Amino acid sequence: MCLLCALYGLKQAALQWWRELKAFMKTMGFHRASSDAGVFIYKHPNGQLVITLVYVNNGLFLGADKALVDSKKHACLEHWECHDTGDVTDFLGMKVNKTTSHIMINQKAYLEMVLERFDMHNAKIAPTPILSGYVPQENKGAVNPVRQQRFQSVIGSLLYLMLGMCPDIAFAVIKMSQFSANPSQDHLEKAMYIMHYLVGTQDYHMVYDGRIMKAHCTYRFRLGRRTLSNIDQPLGSSQA
């Protein structure tokens, strides 16, 4: 038989869906953010905004005006066959808990699955993601494919958690990921050490508190290993 539409498994299926999405969002008056292919913004003539986040077939609609947001969502519901998930409790495997001033996200289900897969669910708790003063040494020996494969899947899972709700492991994960090409036994142990740390923090949530605006942005100018200057500036302030 001859395929007329994309089907799951075809190489171009995901791209074709994204083209479909982009075309329909355009007809609804959304324009795509130039910095991110999954963010669409609609600006109503009265100044109200509707922002849509799309991850393949999952969409989030947000904005101040509930009626306007709902009208845009319903246009999508009519155009495609959809499942209306209503209030957001789940997004990309993250549990989302929203109150009037807070959003809390948690990836415990994913983390538990990862710990189970690497047989770490009963592991001892480590107090930090990386040992203090630890300087990894390059592995000069031959590549061990079994170890390399295991190391890369550990790092892959950790990278995903790092992006989601564990920015605290970012330094350790990125540091260790530099040895993905030829990991030594020591590198693998240190990657597992990050998992030991996560065992102790699995009930932590990432909290967005709308009552305090305390986001900071740090610039650090470095030459070689020396820090030349360090500028710490609260977001939203006007001084340069």
Added chain:
Amino acid sequence: MLTSAAAATVEGCMPRRVGSSSKRQVYELVNLPPNCKAIGNRWVLNQKMDGRKRARLVAKGYSQVEGIDYSEIFSPVICYESIHLMFTLVALKNWYITGLDVKTAFLYRKLNEEIYMKQPKGFTT
């Protein structure tokens, strides 16, 4: 993973799935033209955490040939930084947030290329 007994009950979903494909006009039954290769397919059976059963027909995309069956395949997705930024905005401004899931999203768009596939097992005519 499914046991064979569970898989047997899942097979009940397949006709519904084939129904949804023909309703959307995903394919057209034709004889394979000479010098063309038909790609294979298989059923992927799955039982969700809540016990619902799903069947999905998946084309064996690995046998597609670049330049003939496809040209461009990179598909952009959202990055996590944007999601965190939007959650921050929602918390700060106490915005309304709501979500949806598009069903069988990949079956909406017409293909630019001409692709032939074998008939799915159990539904040959």
